[in-house]
Amino acid sequence: MIKVAIIGGSGYTGGELLRLLKQHPDVKITAVTSERSAGKDISVLFPNLKGYGLKFEPFKPSKVIKKADLFFLCLPHKASQDAVSYIYKSGKKTIDLSADFRLKSAAVYKRWYQTRHMYPALLKKSVYGLPELYRDKIKHASIVANPGCYPTSAILALAPVMGNRNLDTNSIIVDSKSGVSGAGRSPSLPLMFSEASQSVKAYSITTHRHTPEIEQELSSLLKKNINIVFTPHLIPMDRGILSTIYVSAKKKIKLSDIQKKYREFYAEEPFVRILKSGEYPTTKSVLGSNYCDLSLFMDTHGNDTQTLIIVSVIDNLLKGASGQAVHNMNIMYGLDETAGLTSISSCP
Amino acid sequence: MIKVAIIGGSGYTGGELLRLLKQHPDVKITAVTSERSAGKDISVLFPNLKGYGLKFEPFKPSKVIKKADLFFLCLPHKASQDAVSYIYKSGKKTIDLSADFRLKSAAVYKRWYQTRHMYPALLKKSVYGLPELYRDKIKHASIVANPGCYPTSAILALAPVMGNRNLDTNSIIVDSKSGVSGAGRSPSLPLMFSEASQSVKAYSITTHRHTPEIEQELSSLLKKNINIVFTPHLIPMDRGILSTIYVSAKKKIKLSDIQKKYREFYAEEPFVRILKSGEYPTTKSVLGSNYCDLSLFMDTHGNDTQTLIIVSVIDNLLKGASGQAVHNMNIMYGLDETAGLTSISSCP
Amino acid sequence: MIKVAIIGGSGYTGGELLRLLKQHPDVKITAVTSERSAGKDISVLFPNLKGYGLKFEPFKPSKVIKKADLFFLCLPHKASQDAVSYIYKSGKKTIDLSADFRLKSAAVYKRWYQTRHMYPALLKKSVYGLPELYRDKIKHASIVANPGCYPTSAILALAPVMGNRNLDTNSIIVDSKSGVSGAGRSPSLPLMFSEASQSVKAYSITTHRHTPEIEQELSSLLKKNINIVFTPHLIPMDRGILSTIYVSAKKKIKLSDIQKKYREFYAEEPFVRILKSGEYPTTKSVLGSNYCDLSLFMDTHGNDTQTLIIVSVIDNLLKGASGQAVHNMNIMYGLDETAGLTSISSCP
């Protein structure tokens, strides 16, 4: 049994980790921390986890470090930096769900997060935890930077065509739609039921912090720097991200060739499904599962232009956060990659 | 491996059975029928069940009967009668999710369902499939009549106090609130998103067919006939039933005595939880699980009267339908009662 | 033009007053106060009120008092006390949407609100602002205590039968379902979209502060003290209250007699509609309007008992708050009672 601790476990990603790991055959949760809820049973914050028998404790590093071998960090960005460094020095492993170790460049981090990165050396040690791209590195990583929810939906949708010379990689537009849980669990007016229900809005246009993360990974695949246009939207639903992605073609391309490429690229992947031609993914059909469903379309109705449209859906708290973290753990410890992640989405 | 078939599997209860049984360690689904969708992959109707590898077939009794040992029937009431009879004669087992074999009296059935019962003899063979009351009979049953969703929420909430002489059993009021999936999957105007969202309404006041089912079971526990007042409401949510139940007290009763009684009554039950004093159950915290959560309150603020208020929540498609059906199967086949039903509700 | 000011206008009732009064032919809004948002345009908090040209100002009584003749108070309970007293002494009129002047007994107020009432003498001056019961008093009132949302839905539903000797007024149960806006606009975890959506729960069982308000008015109609059982529920919708009300009959009563009584009682009322026999009201069909729709049912299916079931729906922010406040203003100033309140609910 792997002994794991969850640091900062009172939010939605912490709750999902508790739920998933409780059902994981090879894991024992030895600690879950929360400063504000220290001493309380976890069911006070997670009524779904009644009868679990776990209490929140404060995060005292010297005490908690002894309890576990692997630490899932669900702290806000910046707060994660010290914790990751401490755990790393102790020779233990971290899966960090914050953004602190995702960007390889401390300068880019500073520009987007308006704070200095205190451990640039550790950025080189950390592995971007997208199993479909970095499985081998994850196996041997001590620090896994678990990807953001939007980046997961966008990078998986674009990775197979990043080498395609007939596509204009300077034209990529990612229009993403997210459920409200993606904004976290801290009460605020725009996230109140009566404000968010029955409404859709765009937000953080040109300024969302997941932009450089997507750009970093696409640039790495392309082996040249690119920029994208990324627009997130808030949708009146609890969970789920649907990204609609547009890439202009420079030459005529056959949709079937692109579809074939995707099927090959993800042939061995347990959590990526390519839908049949013309089939539309819905966020609802992946809720509660760790799947990313992709569907491909080609707009050729105009004479002059041709646009590849990729639609991607994930559960932002599973494949977009805690599910992917468990997947990373399974890889790090040589377990069956789907262990603890076999839950099937329900209807409705 | 138990070979099971699902008859009439294109609705929500059929879909939940497919999902639950697929994850059940001791079961193999050998057939699922649907007249209208015969020949189609189940993922056409259940996109959450992509990659399952099952097709709907038409329900040809002589053909399907050979394929399985146990039959889950998700047919509309009346249509179930012939199917149950056929399976019974073939010496195989049925768990019937329709209402056709729940009422012990063919006369009562006729009054509420406006159709004659063709197999009154079989009514005596069938067992009302509420494990908390009929576990021993279920073990040896050939026909299990799986309870209705509202009756499950109401009977479990009332059973422990049915013998209490200080309560006025002629005064029972069951005010239930149900998510939209409880009304089935056939398209109709009142169930459209734009009609049902942002609204609540009562329906079928004094005429809902679950009324005699609740009355039958409470009368059986009391050993005298009683009538209740039952009002169902439609709530803008996918799943879940919350029943608020009122019983007048004839004498002063201590809430703590009542709570103790409930804890004892359900002490050994894997799927009934009694909440702490003052704790409010929410439907959301049992969604996707097979739990029934109960909480007890006593209104003593008036001088003259005292009213026991019981709040009960279930997932109408799990404990209120398919989950309970799987529980019944586990009992019938001597399996671990929680097999296939260990899924934990998520937050949010 | 009546000059009106809204004190504490940053919440939902304040926003509705701004919206309604802006469209009122006989009113000019001269001030709207908010401590936290002082100096901001109202559209910052109410994007629906863009281009209105009004700014929040701090509530400085000596300054604001000169600006208006009538003051709508949307302050939290307790905070209203001083404001009402100040305005009264200045010889101007108040419609108070808080609970501070609804209960006639300072002792009852103290018991339920855990704070002393500082102006018991003013309680006698204030009129409970339910036009259907107190129209004549409202005409000449200086202080109108605008009723609570739940009490409005319950009292209107019960008033016509309070004198009926065949009903057991000791058995009244009010089971109410409210949209989330009823809980106010202050951010808190249970009111977040991801927590409140897809869920229903009961709350404040036996302790809700609207209980004594309902009891006071029913007792006044009955001319004897009665207690009721009142259970509020939170429903995943923005607005609307549906109350399902149960009253036991002591003798056989004809439903048609009861219905006739209701039609007569409310024959001249512009905002109360009695539905046809068997028709079910929905909250959605009164959203955005000032209507209270009532429907009556009699449960006679049991042999021994007979229960009158009354279903009542209102928009909690209109007839349950700001709409009723405007109605009261219209009465106080001798205007057409429906002025500013002619908006028809939309579908969907």
Add this chain to the structure above:
Amino acid sequence: MIKVAIIGGSGYTGGELLRLLKQHPDVKITAVTSERSAGKDISVLFPNLKGYGLKFEPFKPSKVIKKADLFFLCLPHKASQDAVSYIYKSGKKTIDLSADFRLKSAAVYKRWYQTRHMYPALLKKSVYGLPELYRDKIKHASIVANPGCYPTSAILALAPVMGNRNLDTNSIIVDSKSGVSGAGRSPSLPLMFSEASQSVKAYSITTHRHTPEIEQELSSLLKKNINIVFTPHLIPMDRGILSTIYVSAKKKIKLSDIQKKYREFYAEEPFVRILKSGEYPTTKSVLGSNYCDLSLFMDTHGNDTQTLIIVSVIDNLLKGASGQAVHNMNIMYGLDETAGLTSISSCP
């Protein structure tokens, strides 16, 4: 008083017309037709319109034509053709909410609607009813083709920059998000509450019939043919459309110049509002109103590219259908353009 009839009035656009016209000071509704609901009071289908005193009648042209001067047609496409022709020959006026007279080219109509247009000569008589572009023609029109909901949101968002040479008009992408009422009122599985709630999906990629309508109007403004990429999405809300529109810049452009252009373009328009720099429109803040709110953003974070992002919101049933129809009527009859359309959106 203008005598108006609504032909095909049982759907959502018919219901909104009934609601709006009932409150219009210069209009008398003399007939509303529905084949299936003929003889029924309109409140059977529109419980919000209780007490209106109107019954549906069958659409018998020779009878209905005498009753009104102006006919609002809410028929399905194709069915509108004959009706428009009949009314036109009778010398009366039509506002057609179907798609039948929006496309100027019978060939384009045939390609996208898979049916021949029987009255190509009338296509030349009809005026595309977008007041902001065709006010003068609408004044004298006998046939107004009321624009589609998506086209209204897209064309208003793009019209002011169609002449801008620094923008690449071959790169326009319109990513639209619509509430469920946009799909009409006929019951179907994907529009059921339990299917559409808690989910987002794209649909009709490259094939949506509003595409040629948007292209026709943009081409007309540009005076050359262009094609766009248009992707509609279904959002779990009753009403509202948000379109996020992307246009690549060929040269550096200042956002403030673009914003100025929009303010000038719409300076005299009663129903188009340009938000402040950085402000995000929400669909909720225009629900129930006839406004189109627009906000402009420029993505310059990449070095090589610059993209103009326009966000546009409307209520699909008001500015996207029935509200715009009333606006057109006001223009045709020389009334105050805002008559009957002064309702303010509410919060929440």
